[in-house]
Amino acid sequence: MSVMRTSLENRSRTVRFHLRWTLAVITILFGSIVPIAWSRVGDWTTYTNTNFIQDLHFLGDDLWCATSGGLLQLCLADESIRQYTNVHGLGYIDVSSLSVDRQGILWLGTNGGGLSTYDPFSGRWRTYTEFDGVAGKVVSAVLASGDRIWVGTEEGISLFVWNETEGDYFWKENYLAEKGVPVKNVRAFVDWEDQIWVGMDGGVARARYRHPDFVPNLQDSASWTNYNESHGLAHNRVNCFSLVGSTIVAGTDGGVSAFPESTWVSWSLGLPPSTAVYDLLVSGSKMWAGTGAGLYMYDSIWVPPPEWIPLLEGEAITALAEDSSGVMWVGTEGGGVIAAHGQDWVPYIAQGPAHNNISRVTLDDEECVWITTRPPSYPRYRAEPCRLANDHWTTFDESGGFEKGEFMPALFVDRLGRKWFGSWGFGVGVLDDGGTLTKEDDIWLHLDEENSGLKGIPQNTRYVVVTDIAQDQRGNYWFLNYLGIESGLVVCDSTLSNWTAYSVRDGLVFTEVQSLAIDGQGIKWVGARQEGMSRFDDAGTPFDKLDDDPFSAWLTYSESEPYPHTIVTDNVTSICVDKTGIVWIGTAAGIMRLSGLSFYSVSGLLNESVNVIAVDARNNKWVGTEGGVSLLNAAGDEWTHFTSTNSQLVSDNVLDIAINERTGEVWLATDLGLSRYESGIAAPVSSMEDVAVFPNPFFPEVGNGLVTFGGLADGSTVFIFNLTGDLIREIPMPQNNLNQAVWDGKNARGNEVASGIYIFLARNEQGLSKVGKVAVVR
Template sequence: MGFTLFVFISEGKSQGNRPIGTWNDFLPYGQVLKVAPAVDVVYAMTEYAVFSYYPETIELERHSIIQGLSESNPSAIAVAPFGTQDSHVLIIGYGNGNIDLLTEVGVYNMPDIVNSNLIGDKSIRDIFVDGPKAYLATSFGVVVIDVNSVEVSDTWYIQGQQELLGVNSVIKHDGKWLVATDSGVFEADIDHDFLASSEAWTQWSDLPEDPNTVVTELHFTSNRVFAHLGDGILGRLWVKEEGNWSLLDGWPAEGDKLWGLDSRGDTLLVGRCCDVERYDIHLNLIPETNAVGGWMQIRDVAFGPEETSTVWIASRIGGLVRFVAEPIEGGVVNANFYPSGPESAHARKLDCWNHNLWVATGGVDETWNGLYTSVGVTGLVDNSWIDVISLESQNIIPGIRDIIDVSIDPDNPSRVFFGSWEEGLLEVVNGEMVQIYNNSNSTIEEGNFGGSPRIGIGGLDFDRDGNLWFTNCFTNSPLQVLLDNGTFISMELGSAISLNENIGGVKCTRDGYIWVLLPRGGGVMVYDTNETPANTSDDDWRFLNTNENYGGLPSNYVYCIEEDLDGEIWLGTGSGPAIFYGSESLFNNDENTTASQILIQQDGNYQYLLETEAITSIKFDGGNRKWIGTKGSGIYVLSNDGLSIEHQFSTDNSPIPDDNILDIAINHSNGEAFVATARGLISYLGEATNWDKEMENIFVFPNPVDEFHNGPITVDGLAYQCTVHITDAAGRLIAEEQSMGGRAIWDGLLDDGTPAPYGVYMVFAIDGNGDKTASTKFAITR
């Protein structure tokens, strides 16, 4: 029998067209860590979310913080009966102790553990279900919850509250409660009156190793006990039969990692690194005639609820895997399933050009030491994820690591360049890596950093003429350009930047200047080519820092640079945003050579806007609003003049999985703002898009507006600063709106706050100069 791949299955809830103000996730669903089969559905848990697979309809459904889960760090899942006999609930435990109950009608949250006054680790490690009650193995004991009443009914402290003991699994067997812990196995009578007391628990003394050893797994069949002893990485799987312990036949004495254990009747299922093993009633290994293959990275295994011939596997490669041990003609086959998404959650930098989003997946730490991330090159092109096959590494370090910046060619969006912190400059065309530029085929030089010679590209950006500027760190040529004719040119900076000084990101402004970040408190360098990048003899440069004579920055720590639609240069510093009103003035020594900050009044006091925030990313949407990412406070969206905050998104009020924002990129064609965090990539469908001065293709979304639509009504394809009039069929004015970029938004309400009634409505648009007009119509059918 063959192997079938089902990756981009029809998903129960589409992530395509969606209302303004809604969120989307782009998480690595192909890396599954836990599996929980139920009748008619199989649940799979990843590091960041959960998804469900419905075998009958071959559909997938995402369950992430976007769809209502409370956290983005699930650590355990289990299925329990809920309400009526045919219903069930998925219990989701999190790394911080939070609990969600996922049902057909929504998510119920149980924050009892996370809100408790317990100090230290509260993580949920495993869940055992017995009827309507679930027994949560946690880092401090066992928490018992009733899923029907949605309440905590008991907490068991195995060695007392003064000596908290981590529990790895809970089992009910032969009139006893048994717990596998970080210090052996303990048991207690099921009918004991006070299981919360340590006096109820007795430690096993007959383990085949030290009774206080870590026990990561405990499992019972009709006449055997299975226990995995050790640190989990090099543990040993022991079998107890007729009072005697022995290693499972074939298990290495030096230990191995156990990736799941299950049984059905007397058939034992064991998860190993790259394959599953089934054992018969005599513990003989069952030969597999339909094996999936050794490509998996197994993390959990479970028999399906229907029969022992179907095994569900959680794999870090391939997602949720169905293994059919005994296939029948016309029956189900081996296959794997997961919702579409990137290969990894790593995303340091983003670049977007309409429906082309590319991700730099590597990283450096605060001191710019490489993280040795080798995820590779990935992009979202026309709503499909592309994982680019890398060329062979051309230095002594295996693989291509730490891709830390990306820039799309504006003249050819299918051509993308990436900067690697150890390999050099990477060129990708039409989803294929075609070239690595290094010291063997360009002016790029090796630097001696990170413990060995390597090529560090710290940043890159295309200028208005199609030339690619990039930094070549810790070399004699730290700033270089790849001209649009394919020629490499090194800027002659002399001793301005020494071999020991770092040089980072690049921003090319529309007035022809090159702004360069100097990490680790070095400020900024602004480079002037005198509009002749191929001729370095007439070039000039300036350094900006906190000195009033050299820019007067609020901080020497500058993390990002961006230019808004008015030509203002915004710098994201360790003490809020700073603004320059052009580049040329820096070289003319005129009055605009000092950075400006926005003074606002708050609670009767004057202060600089976001002066206590470290700004990690700044981007501008089609309405010239400022999207500002911070280190620790999420995202601020400022008005086009920067004087007011229109949105503030954080983990407290939005589905952002982490308040440390790494980067932001905006698809100006539809207003979608992509947000990179350490916990993955998400997006928000914003209110502003790019504009069309001719207004030849204006349209309304949704059209018609039916009873299922919940959100604003948008008019797209408008000119910049356009006025939109909405009338009913009789010509009565219903609403007047101003566009943000090329999009105007109407809340769908009349002046008295009631929803606009059933009918046909006309849209009339006129640009800011009164030169262009356009019209369309739409229907409300709710």
Template sequence: MNVKGIVCRKRGRSISLLHSSFIILHLSFITLLPCAKAQPGTWHSHPSFLSAQTLAAVQNKIYCASENGFFYFDPTANETTRLSRDDGFSENGISQLFYVSEQKRLLIGYRSGTIDLLSVSDSGEPGPLTTITLIRDATQIPGSKRINHVSRTGNDAYLACDFGIVVLDVVKSEIRDTYRNIGPNGTPVVVYATALTNDSIYASTSRGLLAARFTPTVNLAFFGNWKTVSLPPGASVQSVVGVNNRLYVAWPGQGVAERQGGRWTVVKPLPTITGLLATATEWIATAPDELQRASGVLMQNALLGEPKEITEAADSFWVADSLSGLLRLTGTAVQSVSPDGPASDVFQRLTADPSGQVLALPGGFSDDLKPLRRRRGFDRFSDGRWQNFLTSSLPTDFVTAGYNPTDQRTYLGSFGGGLWSSDNPNLAEVVNRVFANISSLTVDPNGDVWLATPTLDFGKATIHVRRKTGQFESFIPGRGDIHQLILDDSGFLWMRLSSYNGGGMQVFDPKTNRTRLLYNQSGEGDLPDRNVRSLVKDRDGLIWIGTDNGVAVFDNPAAVFTGTVNAYRPVFDRRRLLSGESVTALAVDGGNRKWIGTTNGIYLFNEDGTVLVENFTADNSPLPSSQITDIAVEPTRGEVFIATPNGLVSYGGTASEPAPVFAGITVFPNPVRPDFGGLVSVRGLVENTVVKIMDAGGQLVYETRSQGGTATWNLRDYRGRSAETGVYFVFAVSPDGKEGLAGKLAVVR
């Protein structure tokens, strides 16, 4: 299966090292194909396509939406195409798809209440888009406005929403009516779905199954016209479906029941029934690993986890499964056809390492040291693709990871399964199960792996080290409720502690067994708040602390065990840095700049926190949520990965790890084509490299200094004028001025 727009391939060659003063060389840079994942200043979403929620057969394509992803599948070409806000769609959170075939328009309903009406070509390709925001923007409707289901009769589509029912004229693209507070005595209800029969409309709601006469003389906006309909014992109102003017429900322990003469009658015995779906022409019952039609078993397969919707097209059945993605069922064969992506949208921890891989870990734990999530395995992003490691042999809740350059393996700690290791691209293997519950790990320059095994009890060994020889050694620090640990340049372990047990921080010296507790008291750390959320060591060896009241820095970690110890708080815009903000994540890029995640967005500050470079929120960027869970910066490209409760995204950073010496540089895109509007990036530089851009006539166009190993050009000269078509020379000079690299960049306008 081919997937569009996923893999970037490198072409060309690098520039050789120069051991001389500034010299012009007429050599070519490495040329890279444009790649959204790596271009500075651009965003890329990483949704899970396995959490499929809704689908629609559109001409000869199958459109499918997961919790945060959207794509279509072409059965003829056996190819998937991703869709997103970059293609003009309103949002990420699609909750319902419904195809109006005679108009060749796809109705796209969102969790926010927004409606997109997508026109499609004869072959099902996306076309012009019309957006309706009346529901989303309705101030008189409180709470959630999610669109849960769409049914249709004539020109009217009935949208089941979290606040009631909306009637949409699909020809005029107008909202014609709204039915709210239709529950008993006018109570508000969540409407999960509607079903139409010859003379009645049924609504599956949070107050049970409601029904009303479906005639022009009945006012459906009046709650008194809606009556409660009893269900079979144990039946879920969300399993009620309408097919061919008939009403069916899944009756647990019995089978499929039909509403006949005011009673429910079993029409298909199926004791293992778990739910009921419907195509345009028939009901299909769900059971463990099984779908069953009235005529017999449709399919049995372990991929059938949690089917949400089903349709029939192109000689196959298509299932939107919230655990397995989009499935194609043909005869006895089941094929997963979802695009590449992580297995989940929610990750508690991200890590990145010099090998170029990013790990997304689903597990975490609360302040009282109880697991937050229960999902096996982990996800790895490498070479532009995601790999999902979800086999049953892996323990639940991987919560921490670290790369060991000594043996070139990644070590992973789980909450319940011990210590594991993996070498890319192989699956993880167990290293030690004795230390079962690992909350954090880090690797020192010698290749020793340090572990924290937290407990709320005092006096127990909660720090352990696996020497590179494979031997383990354990230590007893002052407190064992350890959420995160990092190593400073002196070999001291800095730990953030559980707020459940008093919060604060602890520093431990494993060579002397000294322990120092740091709190918000003057002389004893002077933290902005006792609740510490995040820790990071920057490129100068300083320890940065994120708390529920902003940021603090320990600028002399080596002196932490001597006398009075106070953190300082950087000042930005005449106030303490992010005072009043809960700082949930910290990361350092190759330019020693600080990426700071909060509950209100993400900030990029300069190296000392006094200059704001960028500020992103869900309102001014593609961030799916302003609540930041974690941040990791991939060092070789500078790509910044950001985890939120609503999904994972990455941003093309403008800094990368500096090279130790000039050994070749890359510039991309090259050539710059007319439709390119981003930043040109020069990478492979040493720290503080001066980069000069000159035109073919030898005139200086632009000059900058690298952030770590990367410099960028916005394709404008020093007067702000856009670069014209031509060949430009790029010169890179080390801070001492003794080494230089040169190459050519083509710009086409």
């Protein structure tokens, strides 16, 4: 103990003079401490579109929405919107259905992660999977009815029942098609007079689950009665149910059918022919139908059959709900929620990307995030570019005549800050936003087969596909012109006036080109979907083919003969050049690195099907695969893996990666949304002016009990002093390239420090330093 005291006293004398000026010029005011919003290393954030509504349910004054991008809560009291994703505890991001049990707990069916529950009163989440009895990962229907929870999946039905002793619901049994029960691909339920009615892709099934004389066995196929189009159903695909008195009404992909007695009859008069009906709702004497063609209403349900009246045409209405004031709320396919306030329909649209299938992601010089999306259906929706700036999303649905098509495989920001979008079929769109966030300043340019050197495909010369874009050291732009006629690799100068195309005839490996990289020597590396990869050295004269050396200008790397330089597979999906100039190749069968003319396979990947490789500020490699993300350290001897199971990554299918080298943020584009990971692996800093303390004030009993000092220079040490200048803790920065150090609120003896203001000094051996204050509140 005495040795420690002596060491601290000596250290205190050494650094005390650094604090003299600090205590003289800094006025310490408890009220002057302002909390700083800062993400911690290891934190995840999910960004999704929550405007594709799949189910609605009111609980008090809150409207809960099942969406393809998570769970959405709309509070009517203040019209605030809150989104819940996998980061909060949701088992899977795509929520297909929801129901509320008698305890007020939300039961959520998901399209890939089983069943989740959320208690809005306690904030508790639970997930039920196949290990918990749920009959499959895809849950398309949930109904909480009395002491039972009915769960519909692709394989059949799972039943949860209330246990009074335990005060909870527990799985009881499954009714599976593979066991002979005639239920499969379940889409809807209704519980009426002790019978469960089931809507499926193959019609309707019903069974009595409670009888006064015996206990029904629903695992016996004889307990079930089935109906389909031969029994009068409008369509075999049944999406929803409602009740009109004692009459079961079903919404199908072909209209509305009712079951007044023993057979099904049509209730589709007034609906467009073959209209899909997604939801039905009865309110007083009115009945509402949400359809693929819009919202329809029937004014007198007691005088069947109905004749439907159109109210909102042209908008796909997927869900219906009514609040306690009688206001009708409708969920749409992409347009959020719409409420009928008097004669006006008021939309409520949540912030987010245009779609959840994120094709590409990149950052501009202002650290705005840019993405391209792939819509769920085309041509109903387009592959809109989107920007995230200051936590606000902007969708560029108007782009100066640039038709964006169904897919944008290329996204690039040039040295002038212009954004380049390569489309599947419509050439290239170039956005000059003038460095502002207002669309009024935007100038769009469209490059196609008429005004550029880009070429269409043999089947359609106007159909121009561009799969990747890059810029060389001279400012020339390079394009991969997929299947272009007598094209493949295209270059133009910075004025966009001089164009040259390279094809298989020149030495390009194949026309189905998909990945491009340019190394420090100006060598172009081109990966193809077949036949491998090309290396092209234009000798600094890209617009002059005559000086290209026939023996060394083009080299082909393939697993096929007769090429001498072999790679593991010919499907090259990604090429990346690291900080030391080494070329890394991602393929459908793993990754390789190229040193000289030799390829070296790199083992240890989480999944061999590689989509993208990215390099961070410390030369670590981030590999996005169909099974998650694998991180290889700079030394090449240690892997770290991230999946949707062991982390809060929104989906395992990682399509693209962008890295903010200043902050260490890693942006991951997936087929289910955009994930942001706070890796903390940032570039070395040359100044400590931006050192920040978070959280500040520091409440040790809240969160993980640590306060972080961020933005430190390499080799820094943080010294903590009390207001009298006594050194109470010395914290060396870990050797992990995170530019951070953490303090647990304790002194050097391991005792908790008292509430109050403390001074910190961050300093490294090169003389960089920063002095500040942190408040501890217990």
